[in-house]
Amino acid sequence: MNSRIADRIATLVFWAGALLVIVILGAMIVYILYHGGKYISWDFLIKPPQVVRAGGGIGPQIFNSFYLLFLSMVVTVPVGMLGGIYLAEYARNNKLTEAIRLSIETLNSLPSIVVGLFGLLAFVNMTGWGYSLISGALALTVINLPLMVRITEESIHGVPDSLREASLALGANHWQTICRVVLPSAFPGLVSGAIITSGRVFGEAAALLFTAGMSSPALDFTQWNIFNPASPLNPFRPAETLAVHIWKVNTEGLIPDLRRVADGSAAVLILVVLGFNLAARWLGRKIYRQMTAT
Amino acid sequence: MSTLILKINSLMKNNFTKRLGNLAGNELLGKSLATGAALIAIVSTVTIVVFISIKGLSTFTVYGVSVKEFLFSANWLPDRLPAEGGPQVGVLAFIFGSVIVSMLAVLLSGPLSITCAVFIVEIAPFWGQRFLQPAIELLAGIPSVVYGYIGLSVLVPFIRDNVGGLGFSVLAGFLVLSVMILPTIVSILTDSLKSLPREYKEAALALGSTRWQAIRLVLIPAARSGLVTGVVLGLARAFGEALAVQMVIGNTRKIPTSILDPVITLTSAITMDMGNTPMGSLWNNTLWSMGLFLLIMSFFFILVVRYGVRKGGITR
Numbered sequence: 227m228n229s230r231i232a233d234r235i236a237t238l239v240f241w242a243g244a245l246l247v248i249v250i251l252g253a254m255i256v257y258i259l260y261h262g263g264k265y266i267s268w269d270f271l272i273k274p275p276q277v278v279r280a281g282g283g284i285g286p287q288i289f290n291s292f293y294l295l296f297l298s299m300v301v302t303v304p305v306g307m308l309g310g311i312y313l314a315e316y317a318r319n320n321k322l323t324e325a326i327r328l329s330i331e332t333l334n335s336l337p338s339i340v341v342g343l344f345g346l347l348a349f350v351n352m353t354g355w356g357y358s359l360i361s362g363a364l365a366l367t368v369i370n371l372p373l374m375v376r377i378t379e380e381s382i383h384g385v386p387d388s389l390r391e392a393s394l395a396l397g398a399n400h401w402q403t404i405c406r407v408v409l410p411s412a413f414p415g416l417v418s419g420a421i422i423t424s425g426r427v428f429g430e431a432a433a434l435l436f437t438a439g440m441s442s443p444a445l446d447f448t449q450w451n452i453f454n455p456a457s458p459l460n461p462f463r464p465a466e467t468l469a470v471h472i473w474k475v476n477t478e479g480l481i482p483d484l485r486r487v488a489d490g491s492a493a494v495l496i497l498v499v500l501g502f503n504l505a506a507r508w509l510g511r512k513i514y515r516q517m518t519a520t
Numbered sequence: 521m522s523t524l525i526l527k528i529n530s531l532m533k534n535n536f537t538k539r540l541g542n543l544a545g546n547e548l549l550g551k552s553l554a555t556g557a558a559l560i561a562i563v564s565t566v567t568i569v570v571f572i573s574i575k576g577l578s579t580f581t582v583y584g585v586s587v588k589e590f591l592f593s594a595n596w597l598p599d600r601l602p603a604e605g606g607p608q609v610g611v612l613a614f615i616f617g618s619v620i621v622s623m624l625a626v627l628l629s630g631p632l633s634i635t636c637a638v639f640i641v642e643i644a645p646f647w648g649q650r651f652l653q654p655a656i657e658l659l660a661g662i663p664s665v666v667y668g669y670i671g672l673s674v675l676v677p678f679i680r681d682n683v684g685g686l687g688f689s690v691l692a693g694f695l696v697l698s699v700m701i702l703p704t705i706v707s708i709l710t711d712s713l714k715s716l717p718r719e720y721k722e723a724a725l726a727l728g729s730t731r732w733q734a735i736r737l738v739l740i741p742a743a744r745s746g747l748v749t750g751v752v753l754g755l756a757r758a759f760g761e762a763l764a765v766q767m768v769i770g771n772t773r774k775i776p777t778s779i780l781d782p783v784i785t786l787t788s789a790i791t792m793d794m795g796n797t798p799m800g801s802l803w804n805n806t807l808w809s810m811g812l813f814l815l816i817m818s819f820f821f822i823l824v825v826r827y828g829v830r831k832g833g834i835t836r
Contacts, residue, residue: 229729230730237731240638244644247632247659250699251659257674308553309558316554326558328565329564335753335822336818337818338760339787340568340814343575343790343794346794347571348567368568371561372561400547401547429661432761432787436795469663470665472665473763473767476669488669495663496666499662499663500658503661
């Protein structure tokens with residue numbers, strides 16, 4: 227009966243391991259939401275931060291995160307989707323395809339601090355933009371491109387061949403088939419993939435320290451001329467995001483109400499990221515249902 | 521009025537779809553766009569490697585530091601005056617810190633990940649896919665600064681009060697990292713366990729083995745390549761993580777003697793000193809060399825995954 231006892235013990239261990247992971251995760255999320263949740267108020271969400279005094283908010287940081295997300299996705303989504311289409315539909319088994327795959331694998335495994343260093347060289351110094359939203363957005367594009375390519379490729383591989391063949395048989399050419407048949411069928415996967423990518427942008431910090439910078443100028447939200455340095459929409463101004471702000475507040479610790487700002491910011495960040503994850507699942511499922519029901 | 525708007529609207533719509541149709545019909549244009557996008561991946565990779573290499577090698581080419589001293593000496597005195605013997609830049613302490621923290625993280629996280637993956641696939645598929653898998657996906661989505669912040673506000677005080685030392689330590693660093701890399705390893709291992717033929721398990725059970733024997737003697741050995749891939753990628757993530765680690769390890773520039781000592785890693789040295797050393801100075805150049813070292817390491821990890829893993833199972 228020895229082996230049976232061993233089997234029982236092993237099963238217990240597996241359950242314990244699974245429980246441990248769920249407890250760790252639950253404890254983390256409960257801790258953040260419990261400690262940070264009580265500090266979240268309209269005031270906190272819209273007021274600018276303070277450098278040395280108490281009572282600062284995180285308004286500009288939240289705006290910066292979303293704006294950077296937008297700028298980065300404007301580049302990432304089209305390029306990543308086209309790259310994925312190439313790999314799924316056009317790529318042959320040759321040296322070029324191999325090189326493309328190796329590059330994507332490399333980009334995927336680069337530490338984000340290294341991408342940040344590259345951004346500092348290429349986008350901040352060489353172009354003369356300095357610490358700016360645009361530099362940060364391009365660095366984030368480098369980080370997220372491999373993910374977007376992979377998601378697109380996988381979604382396209384999930385489209386049944388019969389659809390493709392039917393479209394080609396009706397006289398459509400390859401590109402028409404991709405645009406009108408393959409992409410629409412792969413749409414749910416693409417949408418949830420894009421949202422998951424967005425969540426990653428929102429939480430990224432290491433690559434932004436030396437590209438988007440660790441400061442935010444005083445923003446004037448009535449100034450919509452994008453060439454004005456105080457305009458929130460000016461892509462050439464430095465911009466500290468929420469994730470970078472959490473790191474900076476915790477490591478510099480100059481403000482007296484450090485706990486309040488750090489806890490509150492972490493709670494906001496987690497809520498947004500969880501929101502992205504839930505939205506990705508829900509939207510993907512909803513679109514899928516709508517498409518398959520008709 | 522409203523009919524007019526509707527008319528214009530439908531006109532615009534028609535025009536727009538027509539244009540989109542023309543665009544979609546153009547095979548050559550579409551193919552070149554897609555090819556161009558794929559080539560961007562190659563171009564950016566090559567550019568990154570070239571840029572970081574040129575900057576990173578300047579420590580050795582411009583300042584004439586020997587590679588051996590750089591890698592194998594722990595004397596870190598980048599701003600010592602020439603009168604006292606000149607600067608010395610040995611980064612062994614940083615390399616050691618990175619290696620020890622990420623190795624320990626994998627040692628803790630590896631077994632726990634195997635447990636989770638086997639649980640999801642073999643032990644309790646219902647509970648596993650209902651609760652554990654979404655939990656792991658959420659863990660994967662949590663930004664690394666949040667891990668660092670929780671480490672700083674919960675783990676560090678806990679270690680200081682209950683275990684000893686300052687709290688900022690190797691221990692705090694690898695605990696934070698091990699939770700962080702868990703999702704990476706679990707998802708890869710889950711995929712490779714799922715891709716095994718069902719007959720393996722059935723044959724093992726038919727031969728009279730218990731479930732535990734089937735898992736230990738058949739399934740895990742069969743999914744070995746996925747296991748190695750997962751662990752190596754987890755190690756790579758841990759090695760390259762900057763901010764979460766920087767917040768909890770204390771960052772003293774010497775080799776730690778115990779698990780409760782503070783330590784520094786390559787990534788956190790770059791994070792802390794890049795902003796306040798002048799571009800082109802020796803100190804700043806050594807930071808770029810550390811960046812180059814990280815880049816070479818990530819190539820090394822890719823090579824291990826690509827060529828060091830025997831066939832069988834799925835690598836993603």
